[in-house]
Amino acid sequence: MSFEFLTDLEYAEAFHRFGNIRKAIAELVQSATEGNASLVLDVPAGHGYLSAEFAQLFPSSQILALGLRNDVESHIALRKSDSYPQDVWTHVDYLACDAMKIPFSNGVIDLVINFLGLEDIKMTRGAEGVKLALSEMARVLDAKGLLQISLVEYGEFPEERLARAVWNATGLNPVFETREWYHQVLEALGMRLLLEEQFIYPKKMTAAQAKEELKFACDVAPSLFSEFGVSARSFESLWTEFGGRIKEHGMAYWSRIRVMLFEHEA
């Protein structure tokens, strides 16, 4: 495996397109469920890209995208854009609330889905908040339902080691736990691992792109999430420590997405 630099156009669209991995996740889950899921809950949904992919493959399902109040604006912008056919949105609703307290009774959701975001919940609510969010996802899931999560892993290529070190050094805490951590937490909640798959996105950012990404993380994220007391290291000190190595190697984007699918233990 070797990493290719994102062009500036690819970088601008990288989060939205993400190598079509959201679609691949929806296809994986579609074959596991045979498309049968009346109520699908996307946690945390952010803009709602994953919800849109599932809405296309699960045309008879009602999709509930769950996100924070300050995600609603970007969701509305996505709905108004031409990124997806308009009829996709007729069966997607947005629910503004915290993933730590999902406002549904036990067992009413057929399918819980997730693309990234467990690291954001860690940033806003800490590792205990992630555990609570996972327990809420399991609680609202029907006894025969499926729970799908995704997490980012980095390998040992220089651009991946660098990405891991840089994100760990931002002070924001927007980092994933290990695969085993999620497995153990969900097992303790009575969930059994049904299948897992890793999707590779072997792209890396140039120094200028990484600068933009890290400036946003250090300068904007703390004010965006100020109600959660989120703080970050200054961009300047982060760049002083890592800028030289990023110029030399580039910095991996989110390179390995592990998707895990769970069901309730019988």
Ligand SMILES: C[S@@+](CC[C@H](N)C(=O)[O-])C[C@H]1O[C@@H](n2cnc3c(N)ncnc32)[C@H](O)[C@@H]1O
């Ligand atoms: C990486 S995005 C989710 C990406 C999305 N699933 C997609 O397909 O593009 C993570 C989102 O989690 C939100 N978030 C952070 N803490 C949260 C919390 N405690 N509850 C719900 N959402 C949260 C952030 O506002 C952010 O928009």
